[in-house]
Amino acid sequence: MRSGAKVKAASWDWKLWTAGVSLVGAVMAASSAFGDEDITVSHGYNFFGDLKYPADYSRLNYVNPDAPKGGEISIWGMGTFDSFNPYTRKGRAGGSPTIGHEDILTTFADDPTASYCFLCETMEYPKDLSWVIFNLRPDVTFPDGKGWSADDLKFTFDLFMEQGLPSFRAAFGAFISEVEVLDTHKIKFSFNADSPERDRIGLAGIFPAFSQQWFEETGARLDESSLVPIMGTGIYELDSYDINQQVVYKRRDNYWAEDLPVSVGRNNFDTIRIEYFADSAAAFEGFKAGEYTFRSENSSKSWGTSYDFPAIDAGHVIKTELNDGNLARxxxxxxxxxxxxxxxxxxxxxxxxxxxxxxxxxxxxxxxxxxxxxxxxxxxxxxxxxxxxxxxxxxxxxxxxxxxxxxxxxxxxxxxxxxxxxxxxxxxxxxxxxxxxxxxxxxxxxxxxxxxxxxxxxxxxxxxxxxxxxxxxxxxxxxxxxxxxxxxxxxxxxxxxxxxxxxxxxxxxxxxxxxxxxxxxxxxxxxxxxxxxxxxxxxxxxxxxxxxxxxxxxxxxxxxxxxxxxxxxxxxxxxxxxxxxxxKDVHTVAYYDQYGYPDPLPAYARGELDFWWFEADKNAELVAAGALSR
The missing domain is CATH 3.10.105.10 (Dipeptide-binding Protein; Domain 3)
Structure with a gap:
């Protein structure tokens, strides 16, 4: 059975070649321009069942709608980087290189096998899933204020098919037979008859919002490494970097989706900083010294023996286990x-x-x-x-x-x-x-x-x-x-x-x-x-x-x-x-006591960069105590 929103089976893992409620009237039969063929019009897609969220949802269930905006969260990265292009095997991309890129469809942490319209308002598809039409949002804009259109999406598809990795081109070429621009914000993906039905809509929906004009003006290529990130429509953009030392992303002031229900309680930090270290031992010493503020601990030895430093004893750092409902890695x-x-x-x-x-x-x-x-x-x-x-x-x-x-x-x-x-x-x-x-x-x-x-x-x-x-x-x-x-x-x-x-x-x-x-x-x-x-x-x-x-x-x-x-x-x-x-079936994390998060967390996401938030009064106490410098 199908009703709007398919699992992002290929998700953006394909990009890195190196992600119970009825539709409440959001799904309806249509004939219009497609003759007598029954067409489903929906805000999402799920091959096997219903969508958790109706078309008129006001926010995601697992977020704090009153989460304050501001502050910074900082994490660590290991080794080196010399590029911000994750779509090529050339070079080594810096941390979170797709943070500013948004896809046509998105998934939610409490409905992980469904896909929902994000850059689109609705999608249309026939019973045989031979094609899908995305009715794109007309208000999607880039940081430079320019809008995004179906022509940009068609350009992006052609770009990936020309300059993407061979495995990507082969996979998508086997699914998608044609991409047609029907109107300024209306695009149709047609599928090969022998392609698996279950993946069709989800695969078409993973393409990001790229700007044809930006690529033409910069001469950037998808298959070349570059320290200039590909411009996206996301709320975060690169603020600064120091090769092999630090990457800082900042939240945009003119984000197009700021007031949409999907954004409520999310994207709460002004900046996201990544500090680089040669190895995990050096990174742990950096955390103890307050050089970054959130750590997911993957060393059992450190977890069992090393969390006895002064910031822990003083209560400045919280050491805790958070439930993890994901598949065992x-x-x-x-x-x-x-x-x-x-x-x-x-x-x-x-x-x-x-x-x-x-x-x-x-x-x-x-x-x-x-x-x-x-x-x-x-x-x-x-x-x-x-x-x-x-x-x-x-x-x-x-x-x-x-x-x-x-x-x-x-x-x-x-x-x-x-x-x-x-x-x-x-x-x-x-x-x-x-x-x-x-x-x-x-x-x-x-x-x-x-x-x-x-x-x-x-x-x-x-x-x-x-x-x-x-x-x-x-x-x-x-x-x-x-x-x-x-x-x-x-x-x-x-x-x-x-x-x-x-x-x-x-x-x-x-x-x-x-x-x-x-x-x-x-x-x-x-x-x-x-x-x-x-x-x-x-x-x-x-x-x-x-x-x-x-x-x-x-x-x-x-x-x-x-x-x-x-x-x-x-x-x-x-x-x-x-x-x-x-x-292990828990997340072992430590963080400086200046963050809040929804309790309980959704089973399938820890979400520290997504829906956690910064508490300024607690930060001031840490700075006053000398636990942090800012």
Missing amino acids: AQGYVFNLRREKFQDRRVREAIGLMFNFEWSNESLFYGLYERVTGFWGNSDMEAIGTPTGAELAILQPLVDEGLLDASILTDEAIIPPVSGTRQLDRGNLRRASALLDEAGWVVGDDGMRRKDGEVLSVEFLESSPAFDRINNPFIENLKRLGVDAVLNRVDPAQATDRRRSYDFDITNHTLSMALEPSTGLEQWFGSEGRDESSRNLMGLNSPAVDRLIEVVVASETKDELRVAVQALDRVLRDELFWVPQWF
């Missing part, structure tokens, strides 16, 4: 399957046995984490036990065609091996040794494993010193197995370049899945983009996975989607292209 070490040594599943399994999560959690993580098991953890889409019913029916043909081993039908979904409380689990060591022996990697007199005269070597590519204490015990265990394992810690720019060129053995990767996954899965796991996608970092090339992605994309009900994703999750885990790491 599918974080792990990934193998580069393009390397011949990792194409043997037994080698990957043996290496995975040497990572001791239980010891790490107790000794290094202070019991803060749980083990990642699959790609849709913390949801009903995660594969559990053995397949039955509809999931079995999806998998059986793939077994019959020889694309999957028959064991997938009878074995329980793979979960990571459990280790003992000592760093080196001897039982897992024996299992790993047997697997490598079977794969032909035998131990020589020097204790190293060789095959055809080649030593089994594994390099861990890492840019964060904070991971040393985690990587090194893993490496020590591998050495006990006879593997020549080494840690190569490089600076962030080198890490980016080597990952982009797939020049690594093993590296950390986070595979961020969607609540309603669809064609975006092709970038994460599809064979076609394995040598150009920054998401399919491991280089997965599996015909079975490709087929399962097709089943997921073709799902027409939520139940069909759930079962299809369970089957995909089961097969992905069986591929053993990663060593799953850890997750």
Whole structure:
């Protein structure tokens, strides 16, 4: 069933190639210029169900409508930057480079699988979803006061199709057959008949508001790095920057959407500042010194042992845990399957046995984490036990065609091996040794494993010193197995370049899945983009996975989607292209006590840059106490 607002399945992740209430009369049948064809006119779209917000909503449910405007929030960034263009693989973009860019459609934190008109007032589409018309807002303006039109949007689409990354052009070319300007603020996207229906409107709605005149006057290109940000229509724009040191964004005075319901209680800070540090340790010292004011802590060691500095003791800094209802982050070490040594599943399994999560959690993580098991953890889409019913029916043909081993039908979904409380689990060591022996990697007199005269070597590519204490015990265990394992810690720019060129053995990767996954899965796991996608970092090339992605994309009900994703999750885990790491179901944050936020927070967003606010009286107290300088 469809009613206005589809999940932004491709969301602006596509851009970075490196996001219960009835429609209350907002959806209606129309015939008008389209003859007798029934046309839905709506303020939003949802392929599977109703929209939470009616067309006449006054504000979002999770914001504070009385939140004061003003002040600053500051966060940190790591490493270096030399560009503000996130739409190219050239250069390294500075923090929040799309903060000033707005899309045709938007999503809300308490209705994450729906899309709502933002730069449009309404959308129109037929039952077969063969096209969509966006009736654009006539009052959208750029910081220079000039307006935005359908011609600008058509120019932007053509620009991305000419200068965007190949994977982007291929994906959108497969969906969108034609873009037509119907009037000054009316534009039509027509879709290819064989493109998946579920993603059509959402994909058309992710294009940002760019100015054709600005591009023509500046000569800017989408495929070149630049320290001049692409002008957008958003409320924040670049104020200043100091290369590799600081980026500051300021709120516009002439923001076109200031008085719209979507803006109530949001965009509350006058400035958003990003302070850059070489690594997380230096960044933490900067936070203690008040160089920035909000920190999301991702180091369990720091969270467990280091938050005892004077500002904490004096009550100037709040340390707290905030609920997180998102999917468990599918974080792990990934193998580069393009390397011949990792194409043997037994080698990957043996290496995975040497990572001791239980010891790490107790000794290094202070019991803060749980083990990642699959790609849709913390949801009903995660594969559990053995397949039955509809999931079995999806998998059986793939077994019959020889694309999957028959064991997938009878074995329980793979979960990571459990280790003992000592760093080196001897039982897992024996299992790993047997697997490598079977794969032909035998131990020589020097204790190293060789095959055809080649030593089994594994390099861990890492840019964060904070991971040393985690990587090194893993490496020590591998050495006990006879593997020549080494840690190569490089600076962030080198890490980016080597990952982009797939020049690594093993590296950390986070595979961020969607609540309603669809064609975006092709970038994460599809064979076609394995040598150009920054998401399919491991280089997965599996015909079975490709087929399962097709089943997921073709799902027409939520139940069909759930079962299809369970089957995909089961097969992905069986591929053993990663060593799953850890997750927690809370946000661990610390901030100087000068901010407020809605309580409770929405399940799917922390929102510190979106709907938190600055409390000037508390800031004055911090400044008077010497905790902050401003």
